[in-house]
Structures are given as structure tokens and as C-alpha cells.
Amino acid sequence: xxxxxxxxxxxxxxxxxxxxxxxxxxxxxxxxxxxxxxxxxxxxxxxxxxxxxxxxxxxxxxxxxxxxxxxxxxxxxxxxxxxxxxxxxxxxxxxxxxxxxxxxxxxxxxxxxxxxxxxxxxxxxxxxxxxxxxxxxxxxxxxxxxxxxxxxxxxxxxxxxxxxxxxxxxxxxxxxxxxxxxxxxxxxxxxxxxxxxxxxxxxxxxxxxxxxxxxxxxxxxxxxxxxxxxxxxxxxxxxxxxxxxxxxxxxxxxxxxxxxxxxxxxxxxxxxxxxxxxxxxxxxxxxxxxxxxxxxxxxxxxxxxxxxxxxxxxxxxxxxxxxxxxxxxxxxxxxxxxxxxxxxxxxxxxxxxxxxxxxxxxxxxxxxxxxxxxxxxxxxxxx
Amino acid sequence: xxxxxxxxxxxxxxxxxxxxxxxxxxxxxxxxxxxxxxxxxxxxxxxxxxxxxxxxxxxxxxxxxxxxxxxxxxxxxxxxxxxxxxxxxxxxxxxxxxxxxxxxxxxxxxxxxxxxxxxxxxxxxxxxxxxxxxxxxxxxxxxxxxxxxxxxxxxxxxxxxxxxxxxxxxxxxxxxxxxxxxxxxxxxxxxxxxxxxxxxxxxxxxxxxxxxxxxxxxxxxxxxxxxxxxxxxxxxxxxxxxxxxxxxxxxxxxxxxxxxxxxxxxxxxxxxxxxxxxxxxxxxxxxxxxxxxxxxxxxxxxxxxxxxxxxxxxxxxxxxxxxxxxxxxxxxxxxxxxxxxxxxxxxxxxxxxxxxxxxxxxxxxxxxxxxxxxxxxxxxxxxxxxxxxxxxxxxxxxxxxxxxxxxxxxxxxxxxxxxxxxxxxxxxxxxxxxxxxxxxxxxxxxxxxxxxxxxxxxxxxxxxxxxxxxxxxxxxxxxxxxxxxxxxxxxxxxxxxxxxxxxxxxxxxxxxxxxxxxxxxxxxxxxxxxxxxxxxxxxxxxxxxxxxxxxxxxxxxxxxxxxxxxxxxxxxxxxxxxxxxxxxxxxxxxxxxxxxxxxxxxxxxx
Numbered sequence: 001x002x003x004x005x006x007x008x009x010x011x012x013x014x015x016x017x018x019x020x021x022x023x024x025x026x027x028x029x030x031x032x033x034x035x036x037x038x039x040x041x042x043x044x045x046x047x048x049x050x051x052x053x054x055x056x057x058x059x060x061x062x063x064x065x066x067x068x069x070x071x072x073x074x075x076x077x078x079x080x081x082x083x084x085x086x087x088x089x090x091x092x093x094x095x096x097x098x099x100x101x102x103x104x105x106x107x108x109x110x111x112x113x114x115x116x117x118x119x120x121x122x123x124x125x126x127x128x129x130x131x132x133x134x135x136x137x138x139x140x141x142x143x144x145x146x147x148x149x150x151x152x153x154x155x156x157x158x159x160x161x162x163x164x165x166x167x168x169x170x171x172x173x174x175x176x177x178x179x180x181x182x183x184x185x186x187x188x189x190x191x192x193x194x195x196x197x198x199x200x201x202x203x204x205x206x207x208x209x210x211x212x213x214x215x216x217x218x219x220x221x222x223x224x225x226x227x228x229x230x231x232x233x234x235x236x237x238x239x240x241x242x243x244x245x246x247x248x249x250x251x252x253x254x255x256x257x258x259x260x261x262x263x264x265x266x267x268x269x270x271x272x273x274x275x276x277x278x279x280x281x282x283x284x285x286x287x288x289x290x291x292x293x294x295x296x297x298x299x300x301x302x303x304x305x306x307x308x309x310x311x312x313x314x315x316x317x318x319x320x321x322x323x324x325x326x327x328x329x330x331x332x333x334x335x336x337x338x339x340x341x342x343x344x345x346x347x348x349x350x351x352x353x354x355x356x357x358x359x360x361x362x363x364x365x366x367x368x369x370x371x372x373x374x375x376x377x378x379x380x381x382x383x
Numbered sequence: 384x385x386x387x388x389x390x391x392x393x394x395x396x397x398x399x400x401x402x403x404x405x406x407x408x409x410x411x412x413x414x415x416x417x418x419x420x421x422x423x424x425x426x427x428x429x430x431x432x433x434x435x436x437x438x439x440x441x442x443x444x445x446x447x448x449x450x451x452x453x454x455x456x457x458x459x460x461x462x463x464x465x466x467x468x469x470x471x472x473x474x475x476x477x478x479x480x481x482x483x484x485x486x487x488x489x490x491x492x493x494x495x496x497x498x499x500x501x502x503x504x505x506x507x508x509x510x511x512x513x514x515x516x517x518x519x520x521x522x523x524x525x526x527x528x529x530x531x532x533x534x535x536x537x538x539x540x541x542x543x544x545x546x547x548x549x550x551x552x553x554x555x556x557x558x559x560x561x562x563x564x565x566x567x568x569x570x571x572x573x574x575x576x577x578x579x580x581x582x583x584x585x586x587x588x589x590x591x592x593x594x595x596x597x598x599x600x601x602x603x604x605x606x607x608x609x610x611x612x613x614x615x616x617x618x619x620x621x622x623x624x625x626x627x628x629x630x631x632x633x634x635x636x637x638x639x640x641x642x643x644x645x646x647x648x649x650x651x652x653x654x655x656x657x658x659x660x661x662x663x664x665x666x667x668x669x670x671x672x673x674x675x676x677x678x679x680x681x682x683x684x685x686x687x688x689x690x691x692x693x694x695x696x697x698x699x700x701x702x703x704x705x706x707x708x709x710x711x712x713x714x715x716x717x718x719x720x721x722x723x724x725x726x727x728x729x730x731x732x733x734x735x736x737x738x739x740x741x742x743x744x745x746x747x748x749x750x751x752x753x754x755x756x757x758x759x760x761x762x763x764x765x766x767x768x769x770x771x772x773x774x775x776x777x778x779x780x781x782x783x784x785x786x787x788x789x790x791x792x793x794x795x796x797x798x799x800x801x802x803x804x805x806x807x808x809x810x811x812x813x814x815x816x817x818x819x820x821x822x823x824x825x826x827x828x829x830x831x832x833x834x835x836x837x838x839x840x841x842x843x844x845x846x847x848x849x850x851x852x853x854x855x856x857x858x859x860x861x862x863x864x865x866x867x868x869x870x871x872x873x874x875x876x877x878x879x880x881x882x883x884x885x886x887x888x889x890x891x892x893x894x895x896x897x898x899x900x901x902x903x904x905x906x907x908x909x910x911x912x913x914x915x916x917x918x919x920x921x922x923x924x925x926x927x928x929x930x931x932x933x934x935x936x937x938x939x940x941x942x943x944x945x946x947x948x949x950x951x952x953x954x955x956x957x958x959x960x961x962x963x964x965x966x967x968x969x970x971x972x973x974x975x976x977x978x979x980x981x982x983x984x985x986x987x988x989x
Contacts, residue, residue, distance in 0.1 A: 032521035033555050061551060063544040063581070123580060127547075139515075211518055242730050306719050307697065307726040317701035318726065336730060338723035363526070366694050366729055371526070 020349065025376055026222065026233040029213045034227040041224055044381050045215040045232060047250040047359055052229040053212045059130035062111045067124025069108040070098040074124030081126060083116045095126055139188045144200020146184045147175040151200030158202070164192045166204060169315035173202075185315035216248050217359050220381035233382035237349070237375075239334070241301075244362025244373025245310055245318070246330030249277070251298040253350070253358045253377075257281040260303065260347035263339070266291035273297050277358050279350055283339040284331065289313045292329045299330040299360045301350065301375055304340035330362045332373045353377050387413075388851075389448065389455070389465040390840025391436070392643060393420055393429055393472040393632070396669050396693070396733050400436040401840055402444050402465070403855060410855055414444025415835055419733065422627060429628035433635075455635050469843035469852075470636035472629075473643040473668070478502055478618050481529040483509040483553070484574075485536035485545040493599045494535040494573065497607035499686050501614035502642030503531070504671055509552070511536075511545045517552050524556035530622045532558075532568065532590075533610060534582065537575030539600045546578040550585040557589050566625045567591045569617045573598040573610040591621065618642060641846070643839045644673050647801065648684050650842030651675040653853055654860075655682075660796030665753055665822070666838070667802035669693035669732050672752045674760035678790045687756035692748055692804050693732030696725045703751035710954045711747035711820065713966050713983045714740060739979040742809075746817055749804045753821030761788045793825040793870070793925050799860065801833035811940055812974030815863045819944075823952050825870050826925025827916075827934050832861040862908060862939035870950045871922035874898040880922040880947060884915040900947040901968055906938035941972060 035054025039045060066081065067074040080096045083089060089110040096108040114130040143158065144151040157173045160166055166186040175182040190206040219234030256268050256278040264280035266287035274295050280288075280302035286309035292300060293313075310331065311317055334342050358377050365371040390401040397417045404413040416439035421432035437448050437455070447463040450456050456464025480503040484491030487510035498505050506527045509520055532553060536546040558568055570590045572582050579594055586592050595609040633640060641649075647666055655662040655677035664675040670691040675684045689698040700708060705718045724744060728734065736742040798818055800806075805814045814832045824830070837859050845852030871880040876899040883894040887906070906912050916924040916932040924932045936943055954961045966984055969975055 032518045061544055061547050063542070063547055063578075065542075120580075123577075125543075206516065243726075307722040308719050311722075318697050336723075337726040338719075365526070366732070 020237050020239050020346070022235060022379065023238055024233060024382060025217060025219070025236055025238050025378060026231055026382070027217050028225075028229065028231045029216065030225065030229040031213055031227075032211055035211070037224055037226060037228070037230060039215075039221045039224070039230050041221055043221045044219070045221060046218050047214065047216055047357060049215040051213050051215050051221075051232070059114060060112070061117070062114070062128045062130060064095060064108060064111065064126045064128060065124065066096045066108050066126050070096060070106045071100065071103070072098055072124075075121055077124045077126070078119055078121050081119055083126075085116055085118055087116045089114060089116060089128060095128070139190070139204045139206060141172065141184060141187060141202045141204065142200060143173045143184050143202050147173060147182070149175070149200075152197045154197060154200050154202075155195060158195065160192050160202070162192055162195060166190065166192060171315075187316075216250065216361075217376055218250075218357055218378045218381070220383075222382055234376075234378035235380050235382060236378035237353075239346070239350075239375040239377075240372040241332045241334045241375060242336060242373070243366075244330065244332040244360075244364050245314055246299070246328070246362040248359065248361045248363075249298040249330040250357055250359040251275045251277045253277050253279060253354055253356055255279045255351045255354050260342040260344050264288050264300070264302065269295060269297065271295050277301065277360060279347070279354075280342075281347065282335075282341040285309065286312060289329065289331070297329055299332065299358075299362075301332050301334070301360065303333065303335035303342035304338050305331060305333055306339075307337045330360055332360050332362055332375055350375070350377070386466040387446075387459050387464070388467045388469065388844065389437075390837065390843070391433065391468065391470045391636075392836070392839040393422070393433065393470075394643065394668070395473055396420060398429075398432040398436045399836060399839075400433075400440045401835070401837060402440055402446060402448070403840075404446075405851075410851070410858070412835065412837070412859065413446065414440050416440035416443050427627040429626065430631050431628070433628075433632060457635075467844075467847070468636050469646075469840045469847070470632065470640045471643040471646045471839040471843050472632075472640050478614075478622065478642050479504050479506045479527075479530050480614070481505075481507055481509065481524060481527060481532045481558070483532065483534045483536070483549045485511050485549070487512050489602070490536045490574070490599050493605050493607065494533050494610075496605070497535075497573070497598050497610045498533050498614065499684055500607055501611040501618075502645040502648075502684075503614065504686055509549060511548065517548075517555075520552045521556040524553065524558045528559055529568070531614065531617060532570040533614065534570055534572050535574040535598050535610075537578060537597075538602055539576050539597050541575055541577075543575055543578035543581060546574045547581045547585070550578075550582045554585045554589060566621075569593065569621050571595060571610055571613050571617065573613075591617075593617065615642075615645070639847075641843050644675075644684060644686065646839045646842035646846070647673065648675055648682065648842065649845050650838045650852075650856055651799065652677060652682055653842075653845045653849070654797075654799070654856060657853065657857070658797060661790075661794050662797050662799065663757075663790070663792075663795045663822070664799040664801065664838075665756070665805075665818075667692055667749055667752055667804050669803065670695055672756035672802070674756050676760065676790045676795075678794065681789055683760070683789060685756070685760045687752070687759045690752045690756045690759075692745060692752065693728055696728050696748055697722075699748050699752050699755070700725050702755050703748075707751055708744075708747050710961065711750050711965065712743055713962050713969070713980070714743075716740075716744075739975055743975070745804055746808075746813060749817045750821035753817065754823075757822055761790060792823065793923065795824065795826075795828055797829040797831060798822060798824060799831040799833060799838070801836060801838045803836065806833050806836035810974055811861065811863060812969070812972035815941055815944075815972055816968065816974050818863075819866065819946060820952060823868070823950055824866050824946075825868050825950055826923070827865065827867055827932065827936070829865050830863045830939065832863045834861050835859075862937075864939040864941040864944045865936050866944045866946055867914075867916065867924070867936075868946045868950065869896060869916070869918055869922050869924045871898055871919065871947075872950075874919075874922070874949075880919050881924060882917040883945075884917065886913040886915075896945060896947050898947055898949060900945055901971065902945040903941065903971065904938065904943040904945065906936065906943050908937065908939060910938060912936050912938075912943070 029051045031052050031054050037052045066077050080098045090113050093110045094107050098106050112130040114128050117127045117129045143154045160172045168189045170186045172186045173184040190204040193205040194203040215232050217232045219232045221230050222233045223231040254276045260281045262281035264284045269291045277299040282303045284302040284305050360375045362373045364373050386405045388403040392399045398420045399417050401415045402413040418432045418435035422429045459466050480498045482494045484494045491508050491510040570592045573595045595613045598607050598610045651664045661678045666673040668691050672687045672690045689695040800814045800818045808814050841856045869881045880898050881896040885892045918924045920929040926932050
């Protein structure tokens with residue numbers, strides 16, 4: 001498939017990412033909250049090896065002002081608390097009680113389902129940790145403002161109803177033909193909980209998942225961070241690219257084009273590319289991106305891509321060069337936007353590793369303290 | 384008075400050096416030079432770029448500033464060195480702060496304002512009600528690498544649970560600072576005083592926590608002052624001291640490096656005081672557009688962190704839309720071409736436009752960045768939200784909404800345009816057009832151009848030497864034009880919307896203003912003209928619909944401009960008419976090379 005021609009208006013750009021050398025690659029893998037580390041120092045791991053896991057993300061802490069509610073001094077609070085740290089409580093269950101004689105009996109109740117975490121005598125407070133599973137987060141999408149329509153009319157533009165399951169990137173509302181901002185995409189996967197015609201918003205409730213971190217990189221565990229994770233290291237190639245979308249991904253590399261000038265179109269992607277990382281040349285087309293998603297391609301390394309294609313592929317605008325979680329196929333660009341040939345040396349180096357499992361991450365922060373997207377080709381575990 | 388003052392601004396992409404020389408009571412800009420900022424890898428020493436800029440300044444201005452070891456000579460001895468420095472910095476994207484508050488619209492917004500007022504870029508605003516899970520919040524914080532955190536939430540004596548929850552998320556994330564490994568990230572806590580022990584318990588181990596009075600002690604009052612001062616102190620003593628090369632620069636600066644926006648703010652405040660009017664100033668950078676206003680004596684600053692011309696230019700595209708951008712371009716371009724060009728600008732922020740077309744795309748982006756960031760300024764520069772205002776019978780008929788804007792364009796007396804794309808524009812017609820089209824002044828407004836980007840230096844100088852700084856400010860700002868812009872909603876093109884009675888040099892003349900007019904009066908600097916503006920019943924020239932305005936005008940470099948193209952400014956729908964309309968104003972102000980403009984007129988004719 002032939003790609004679009006270079007720009008007629010603007011001159012060509014200089015400067016692309018070029019070939020690289022073998023180096024020691026090290027990546028730290030950490031949980032968001034403390035949990036259990038599942039690997040040992042010296043262990044050889046594959047990218048999919050789970051390094052650490054935490055089953056329960058801590059719920060919201062509720063600080064109950066027991067002294068104030070009971071009308072007693074903070075130091076007296078432990079005398080009146082009916083629960084001990086570690087006790088389970090339900091919403092409305094009595095936490096503390098004080099018989100104040102003529103003033104009557106005063107009670108203090110739990111604001112949530114959860115566990116009593118601490119009794120702070122000095123402050124006259126009790127901390128109850130809410131059960132995280134009871135507190136699924138809600139994402140709010142302001143459909144009326146995005147489509148510039150009155151809030152009470154949003155149902156006419158919605159493609160979903162309460163109770164529908166939606167996937168991140170799915171169109172949930174569409175404006176009339178010719179309107180500027182004509183589509184609203186679901187920012188998260190979940191269930192539509194509420195359509196509010198008073199404010200013009202749609203609420204999506206998201207499911208809970210345990211948090212895990214995998215090794216991402218094939219290599220050796222060189223350091224363990226108790227409760228948090230581990231560092232993995234390998235000898236190999238590390239390519240810092242220019243721009244990317246999507247988070248961490250890995251899979252065997254397949255060279256999907258003939259050379260660094262070639263365009264990767266949809267017909268070049270087949271069903272057996274499931275789970276693979278594809279190497280393109282100067283451009284990956286919008287059709288190819290969609291085809292890659294259909295067949296389950298993990299990642300694409302290309303010289304260029306049209307910015308508009310990446311926007312429609314991810315369902316959201318690329319705004320400040322801070323990316324990372326928006327796509328199910330990770331795309332890493334080495335030369336820029338539009339049709340831009342990959343550096344010939346880099347293409348040849350990457351192509352020579354066809355079949356090897358590579359890791360890549362599209363996360364990009366262009367700004368200072370920059371995070372560059374990367375392609376990692378581990379050759380052997382670190383000694 | 385005789386002397387030499389060095390202005391240094393270490394920006395996110397370039398380091399700018401300006402030398403001011405004074406002799407016999409007269410001061411002048413003796414030279415300017417720039418060099419790439421070197422705060423990041425591979426160099427990682429801000430002094431390398433600073434010395435390079437000074438070497439270039441020495442060559443271009445024919446002066447000697449450094450000694451043999453590359454150190455700044457101070458005080459000036461003979462003809463070598465300087466007497467004073469004015470140093471500002473927004474390197475590494477300036478002071479990047481993460482802000483957290485309980486409710487997005489209440490304490491988090493107050494905290495955001497406090498951080499902005501202290502010259503920070505707010506990289507994210509965390510709130511209990513922002514729709515993100517704690518896991519996502521942790522990931523966001525880890526990815527952002529801020530320089531400092533401002534944690535607020537809760538009124539004094541109110542609930543503490545949510546603030547504690549935010550502190551827990553922060554502890555779990557343990558964000559890495561951008562500069563200096565082993566350096567503990569500063570957290571300014573400005574929330575409910577009752578939550579302090581919990582916050583300390585959560586954060587003391589991994590962070591440097593300072594406690595300041597609650598910035599929203601009660602719902603009805605905001606007290607950002609102590610938080611702002613603490614942020615500035617920590618910026619200088621903590622963040623800057625760890626940035627590579629900064630300890631040396633701090634010595635050169637005599638111990639004070641101001642965040643660039645703080646210095647620009649000082650300049651704007653000084654001018655508003657001197658002119659006794661309402662002043663609006665804009666500074667378009669690579670990453671952000673800062674808007675400053677002094678209205679009714681109240682100073683406000685907002686940073687549109689994602690409306691800059693390089694790092695965040697795709698966001699300008701996304702927010703403005705393709706249609707709104709191409710309306711400022713006189714040549715055809717496809718959406719793909721424009722998107723790709725802008726995205727390439729984002730990943731290669733130091734590349735400058737090479738052709739007139741590229742320059743025009745930058746200027747189109749600048750117009751839209753101005754339009755959008757001014758709108759954000761109106762959103763943030765407003766009364767407090769979340770409070771019940773006392774209502775009277777009269778309010779039922781004209782309800783006063785909590786959160787009313789503090790700035791109104793028709794009451795703005797002067798606008799100052801600054802920042803790379805404006806300050807370094809090759810022709811003076813370009814900043815004029817960007818400000819006219821992007822900000823749409825209303826009524827009678829003077830437009831000023833910060834040519835050469837001197838505001839940061841001079842704002843810094845105003846703080847240390849108000850007399851000298853103030854004088855240099857007034858001498859170096861270019862008065863581009865005084866604009867008369869009548870606002871006549873729903874007036875059709877060609878209808879009379881205003882009459883002007885002009886008293887000039889003893890003669891009186893009348894001019895009829897029609898909707899759609901764009902005219903120039905050749906009254907230049909030094910000439911004062913008395914003008915009476917008599918608007919039609921529905922038209923407003925600054926005093927309200929149909930109300931007469933008498934004013935004394937002084938023109939600028941482009942004289943006095945009558946802009947009756949309409950508010951809001953809507954170009955003709957027909958593509959040919961739109962291009963003529965656009966090329967007309969560009970030619971009129973001699974904003975771009977005539978040869979290029981005539982090509983596009985020719986294109987259309989052909």
C-alpha cells in the first residue's frame with residue numbers, strides 16, 4: 001500500500017534516532033502499594049514473569065473525631081472505644097460509647113465498612129480504613145460541554161445507557177454532522193452508572209483489579225526491594241526513540257517491511273502476528289494500526305506515523321507530549337510525524353534481531369526531566 | 384549615574400543575556416545574546432550555557448564581562464564586568480509543582496492559584512473527587528517528577544480524612560525529584576491544621592515537610608500568602624540549590640534567582656501602578672502561556688501549562704481545532720500536514736521556522752494560545768467558589784454568581800505582549816496582529832510590545848532597584864498602537880455603529896465607523912489627539928452600550944487603529960473572502976513580506 005506523499009507546504013526535518021550499541025540495561029519494577037515480592041535475587045526472568053503483587057489496594061482512611069463527638073478529652077478516648085485495632089466494622093456500627101450521666105449516652109459510629117486501623121489517643125481520633133472493594137472509583141465525562149450541547153439534551157447524542165459496559169476509547173456520544181468536536185470517547189473501561197441530564201455528564205464506574213508488576217525485560221533479578229518489587233538487568237540494545245503511544249509491551253520481533261523507506265499497510269499484517277512486535281519503515285498507516293489491534297499485535301516500531309492517525313487510533317488528542325496509557329498497541333516512532341524514513345543503520349540493526357523477544361514502551365514526556373519512549377533488545381541476562 | 388547591569392534569563396530552551404549600560408543619566412540596551420540552556424543531559428550544568436551566552440554577548444556588544452577563569456567580574460572594574468545582575472529562571476520547565484486538595488473546585492483550586500501565584504507550573508491537580516483510583520494517582524505522581532508538592536484541603540477544624548488519604552497516596556508514590564538524586568522532595572502543607580500530625584507521620588520520613596497556615600481556613604476566605612512565600616523560599620533554598628550548576632549561578636546572582644513569571648509579574652504590577660490603570664500582560668513560552676492582570680488594583684497570574692508553542696503545541700491544536708487555526712492562514716494546508724508539523728515542533732522544540740508559511744503557522748498557534756489562555760485566566764481570576772453569597776431582593780433579579788470574573792476586557796487600558804514568538808517576531812506588525820486577533824481588545828486599549836524579551840530582567844530589577852528598573856521598563860517597551868474597538872453585537876457588516884469626533888491641532892473632524900471597518904489613523908508617538916466616541920445605542924466603546932467616551936489618545940509605532948471587525952472576531956465563511964480579509968489586514972500592517980502575500984493573492988486569482 002502506498003503512503004501519503006510528504007508535505008507540500010513545509011520543508012523536510014533533520015535529525016532522527018540512529019543506531020545504538022550494546023549496553024547494560026536495568027529496569028526497576030515497583031508496586032504502587034506494598035505487597036509481596038515473588039522473585040529472588042539471581043533469578044532469570046522472562047518479560048511476563050510476575051515480579052510482585054498486591055491483592056488489596058488500601059481503601060480510603062476515615063478519621064473519626066471520637067473525642068469531639070463524645071464530648072470527652074482526647075486522652076480519655078481509649079476508655080470509650082469499643083473496638084480494637086484490626087477489628088472489622090460496618091457502616092453505622094458503634095465505634096465508641098460514653099455514658100455522660102445527665103447528658104445522656106453519646107455514641108460514635110463508623111462512617112464506612114472497613115477495619116479499625118488505629119486509635120490516636122493524643123488527638124482523640126480513630127482511623128477506620130475503608131474496604132477498598134466497596135469504593136470503586138467513578139470517572140466523570142462532561143458530554144454536554146465536549147459536544148457543546150445543552151445538558152438536558154445529551155441523551156439524544158449518547159450511544160450508551162445506564163448499565164452498558166464500555167471499553168476505553170469507545171465512542172459514547174456523537175454530535176451532529178459538521179460540528180467541530182463531534183465525538184466523545186470513554187476515558188476508561190467500566191460500566192455506565194449514571195447519565196445526568198442536569199449537569200450533562202456521564203459517570204462510568206470502573207472495576208477493581210489487583211495490582212501486579214511483571215518483569216517487562218528478559219534478564220536477571222539483580223536487586224530485590226522488599227514489599228515493593230525488584231530490579232531486572234540484561235545486556236542488550238537500548239534505543240531511546242522520539243515519540244510513542246501506549247505503555248509497556250513485549251513480544252517476538254517481526255520485520256514487516258522490506259526496508260527503512262517502506263510503508264507498513266494493513267495487508268502486510270496477518271493473523272499470525274498476534275502477540276508480536278512489528279518493525280515498519282517510514283510510516284505505519286491508520287489502517288495498519290487498526291488491523292494490528294484486531295489481530296492482537298503488541299507493538300509497532302516505525303520511523304513515522306501521521307499524528308492524526310494516532311489520535312483517531314487512541315481516541316484522544318495527543319496534547320503535551322506526555323503519553324503512556326492510551327493504546328492497546330504500543331507504537332514507538334524514531335524519526336517523527338508524517339512519513340519519515342527510519343535511519344538505515346537502526347533499521348538494519350533492529351531487523352537483524354528478528355524473532356528475538358523485544359520490550360518496548362511508548363511512554364513519552366517531551367518536556368524537561370524528559371521520559372523517552374524505548375525499545376529494548378535484551379541479548380543475555382546480566383551477570 | 385554610570386553603570387552596567389546584566390540581565391540573565393535561564394529559560395526552558397534558551398538562556399538569554401542582556402547588558403544595560405548607563406552613562407550620564409541615560410541607559411541603553413548595549414547588547415543581547417542567547418545560547419541553549421544546558422540544565423539537562425548531556426551537559427547537566429546550567430553554567431555552561433550561561434557562560435556561552437555571556438561570551439556571545441561580549442562579542443556582540445564589544446564588552447568584557449568575564450575574567451580569564453570564566454567568572455563574572457563584579458563589581459565592574461574599569462571597563463570589565465557589571466555592577467548588578469538581575470537573574471531569572473524557568474529552566475527545566477520552571478518550578479514544576481504537583482498540587483493536591485480535597486475538592487477539585489474548592490481547596491484544590493485555591494491551592495492551584497497559590498502555586499501559580501508563586502510562579503509555578505502546575506503539572507497536575509490531585510483531588511479526592513478527580514475520578515482517579517489511588518493506584519492511578521500513584522502512577523501519575525511517579526511519572527511526573529515534580530520539584531515540589533503543595534498539599535492542602537479541609538477548612539480548619541473540619542474533617543481530616545481526605546487530606547490524610549492524599550498524604551498516603553503521596554507517601555506510596557514517593558515521587559523522584561527531577562534534579563539531585565538523594566534529595567528529599569519538599570512538601571508544603573497548607574491544609575486543615577488538625578490534620579498536621581497525620582501528615583507529618585505519613586510524610587516526614589521521605590519528604591521535607593513544611594507547615595504553613597491553611598490557605599483556605601474557612602470556606603469564605605483564601606489566604607495564599609504564606610504558602611506562596613514558603614514555595615518561593617523552598618524554590619531558592621532547596622530546588623535551585625540542587626539543580627545542576629545553580630549554586631554557582633546563585634552566587635553570580637547575589638543570592639536571588641527569581642522564577643521568570645514572578646519577575647514578569649513584578650514588572651506588570653509596577654507598570655499598572657505607574658499608569659494607574661488596568662493592565663493585561665501575556666507571555667507565550669514553549670511550554671506555557673502566562674497571563675497576568677492587574678484589574679481594580681487586584682493582581683492575578685495564571686499559567687496555561689499546556690498552551691505553549693513547542694512542547695505543548697499539539698494541545699493548542701486540540702483545544703483550538705483545525706478550523707480555528709487555518710482561519711489565520713492565507714494558504715491551503717491539509718489537516719494531516721498541519722498536525723504533523725505541529726507535532727514535530729513538539730518533539731523538536733528548538734527548531735525555528737524556516738519559511739514564511741512556518742512562521743505564519745506559529746503565529747496562528749500564538750493567536751489561539753492567547754485566546755484560550757485568556758479564557759483560562761478569566762476562569763481562574765475570579766471570586767471564590769463554593770461560598771453562599773448573601774442574597775437580597777435585588778439579587779433575585781440580577782443574581783450574583785459565586786465565582787464572578789475579576790477581569791473584563793473592555794476595562795483593560797493596556798496590553799503587553801511578551802514571550803519568544805512575540806518578542807522575537809521579525810516585524811512589529813506581527814505581534815500587533817497576534818494580540819489583536821488572539822485577545823480581541825475592546826473599547827480603547829494601548830498595545831505594548833516587549834521587543835527582545837526584557838520583561839524578566841526588568842521585573843527582577845524593579846524588585847531590587849525600583850527607580851532604575853521602572854525607568855528601563857518604560858523606555859524599552861514598544862508602544863505598538865492604541866486600538867479603538869467598538870463592540871456591537873449582532874450589527875450587520877456596513878451598518879454604522881459609532882461616530883468619532885476628532886480634535887487634532889485646532890481642527891475638528893468627524894468619522895463614521897461601520898461594522899467591519901479596519902482603519903489606521905496616522906497619529907504617531909508624541910502627538911496627542913482628543914477623541915469623542917459616540918456609539919450607536921447597542922454598541923459599546925468601553926463605558927457600556929450607547930454610552931459616550933471622551934478620551935485623549937497617543938498613537939504608537941503603528942498609530943491609532945480602529946478595529947471594528949466585530950467581537951467575537953469571526954472571519955468570513957467563504958474561503959475566498961476569508962483569505963482576502965486576512966491578507967488585507969496583513970498587508971495593511973506590513974506584517975509579512977509583500978512578495979509572499981501577493982503570491983497567495985495570485986494563487987487565488989489563478
